[in-house]
Amino acid sequence: MKADRPITLAIYIGYTLFKNGFPVAYGGSWVFGRSALFGLNIFEAFRGGESGYVMCQLLRVYRHAFSIDHFEVEPYQYGRDNADGIKSGAFWFYYRYGFRPVDKKLYALAEKEQSLIRSTKGYRSSEEVLLQFTEGNIALQGGKKPAKLTTLTGKVSAMIRKEFKGVRLLAVEVCTKRFFEKTGSKLRYTDEQKIVLTDFALLSNALKIEDETQYEIMHQLIKAKPIDPYQYNQLIIRMFP
Incomplete structure (x- = not known):
């Protein structure tokens, strides 16, 4: 990766x-x-x-x-x-x-x-x-305006610039460590899931997420994305209603 x-x-x-x-x-x-x-x-x-x-x-x-x-x-x-x-x-x-x-x-x-x-x-x-x-x-x-993906990715980019001086590799390392501290170090992921993990580790840090339920949803998202797009998207809707 x-x-x-x-x-x-x-x-x-x-x-x-x-x-x-x-x-x-x-x-x-x-x-x-x-x-x-x-x-x-x-x-x-x-x-x-x-x-x-x-x-x-x-x-x-x-x-x-x-x-x-x-x-x-x-x-x-x-x-x-x-x-x-x-x-x-x-x-x-x-x-x-x-x-x-x-x-x-x-x-x-x-x-x-x-x-x-x-x-x-x-x-x-x-x-x-x-x-x-x-x-x-x-x-x-067709309904209320949903969460805009570009807004979320923009917050991630801003966080990397501000907190890590634009060094993405360092941001990934630190944010992934923080993610495991929040969810428990016993969690194990496949190589495909680790790619998704990186995205949500960065996002959780950018959005300053502390809620345990949100971390549980992110854990499910990481598991679902490589294998089940339907479940993955329903979980996204739960996280960003």
């Missing part, structure tokens, strides 16, 4: 979708608690009428399997460094199904453009406007 490896609390759940034995789409999501960073690629022969249906069914599967309330899509999917996404107006495909810009200024721009589309016959958003939309993520919110 590399000492400078980024913290990876999310799990990646990929898919390939078939229709009558033929591949229709592929992609995946980075899942963390009740949120998911969603990616979709539909093969050209199947784009068009059923694209929205395909996406909605995939979102339903993720919601049912992982209790997702918040989906985000990154800008590449609708045009950043992706000329086809701009040409096809992919942003408006996602917009039609409830996705909205996370950034407030881009949200306002989308509302303005939508108003023009409705009121002006034949109006189409310019390439310049569509490129503006790619300056931030879009999201589909």
